[in-house]
Amino acid sequence: MIVRLLLAALAAGLIAGMAMTPAQYLKTIPLIMQAEAYEHGEVPHSHGETENAVAAPAAEATGHGHDHGAEDSMLGFGRFWDTVLANLVAGAGFALMLAAVALLTGIGFPEGRDGVTRGLLLGAAAWFCVQLAPSMSLPPAVPGFPYADLGDRQGWWVIDVVASAIGVWCIAMRPEWLVKALGVVLIVAPHIWGSPVPEDLSSEVPAYIASAYAAASLATTLFFWLLLGGLLGSFLSRVPEEQTA
Amino acid sequence: MSTHTQSLSLTDRIGARTVAGLMALVIGSILVFGVGLANSQTLHDAAHDTRHSYGFPCH
Numbered sequence: 001m002i003v004r005l006l007l008a009a010l011a012a013g014l015i016a017g018m019a020m021t022p023a024q025y026l027k028t029i030p031l032i033m034q035a036e037a038y039e040h041g042e043v044p045h046s047h048g049e050t051e052n053a054v055a056a057p058a059a060e061a062t063g064h065g066h067d068h069g070a071e072d073s074m075l076g077f078g079r080f081w082d083t084v085l086a087n088l089v090a091g092a093g094f095a096l097m098l099a100a101v102a103l104l105t106g107i108g109f110p111e112g113r114d115g116v117t118r119g120l121l122l123g124a125a126a127w128f129c130v131q132l133a134p135s136m137s138l139p140p141a142v143p144g145f146p147y148a149d150l151g152d153r154q155g156w157w158v159i160d161v162v163a164s165a166i167g168v169w170c171i172a173m174r175p176e177w178l179v180k181a182l183g184v185v186l187i188v189a190p191h192i193w194g195s196p197v198p199e200d201l202s203s204e205v206p207a208y209i210a211s212a213y214a215a216a217s218l219a220t221t222l223f224f225w226l227l228l229g230g231l232l233g234s235f236l237s238r239v240p241e242e243q244t245a
Numbered sequence: 246m247s248t249h250t251q252s253l254s255l256t257d258r259i260g261a262r263t264v265a266g267l268m269a270l271v272i273g274s275i276l277v278f279g280v281g282l283a284n285s286q287t288l289h290d291a292a293h294d295t296r297h298s299y300g301f302p303c304h
Binding site for chain 2: 001002005006009020028029032037079082083086087089090092093094095096097098100101102103104106130131134135138139140141142143145147150154156157158162179217218221222231
């Protein structure tokens with residue numbers, strides 16, 4: 001049963017991750033490419049490193065170069081396949097974590113349409129926690145944007161995702177009004193505390209690209225999470241309960 | 246399965262769902278961390294477009 005549960009989650013994640021690549025190439029990656037053109041223009045990077053793609057080999061640099069030639073890609077097949085791979089891994093990872101939440105909080109998936117519906121709701125909740133909630137204070141950003149310290153932002157992002165997830169659980173799964181209220185507090189608190197904000201907000205990247213990108217990121221990830229949730233509900237409902245290994 | 250095996254495995258004590266859930270949580274966290282947050286240049290470059298698209302803090 002354990003292996004089958006894990007495989008069911010993995011299958012859902014790989015399918016959703018696979019579907020994410022065309023969605024990204026339709027909506028987000030063209031904007032990333034456009035933004036990178038501005039980034040590479042001659043804007044000094046906020047990290048202060050020289051980012052001349054031609055000069056130093058990227059492997060040596062401790063900073064954040066963005067050289068995406070085929071020769072230094074992870075698989076050696078270039079940027080597209082790197083993204084395919086990364087999306088598959090991200091899909092599998094998110095699917096396992098979503099399945100973990102369902103299993104550990106006792107969310108069961110009945111067979112048939114009800115299981116899918118419940119999966120869709122779970123996916124929507126995950127989209128809120130992982131995408132919408134953090135983006136309210138830390139909007140999805142294209143390259144070339146002004147950045148606060150990476151570690152600070154990652155720390156805030158993780159805290160916000162976890163707090164939002166616990167908050168949603170409190171609101172959706174617990175009957176006590178006090179706990180529901182605590183859930184609202186958990187969701188709101190990280191935003192009141194505030195996310196790391198860059199000191200200098202000026203950017204060479206046009207505002208149109210930035211706003212289009214934020215919307216595109218939220219839209220493509222909503223597609224991803226709903227697909228993932230629906231598939232997960234459908235697949236997990238087919239794993240028989242009392243079966244060992 | 247009507248009969249249980251003799252060994253008192255973790256599964257017997259806390260239930261298969263919980264074990265599967267914990268395993269999924271650990272493996273899933275590692276994968277998501279690797280794609281989204283790990284501070285490795287190679288991982289960052291490979292997952293660059295994915296990180297941006299998912300709204301992970303990047304750069």
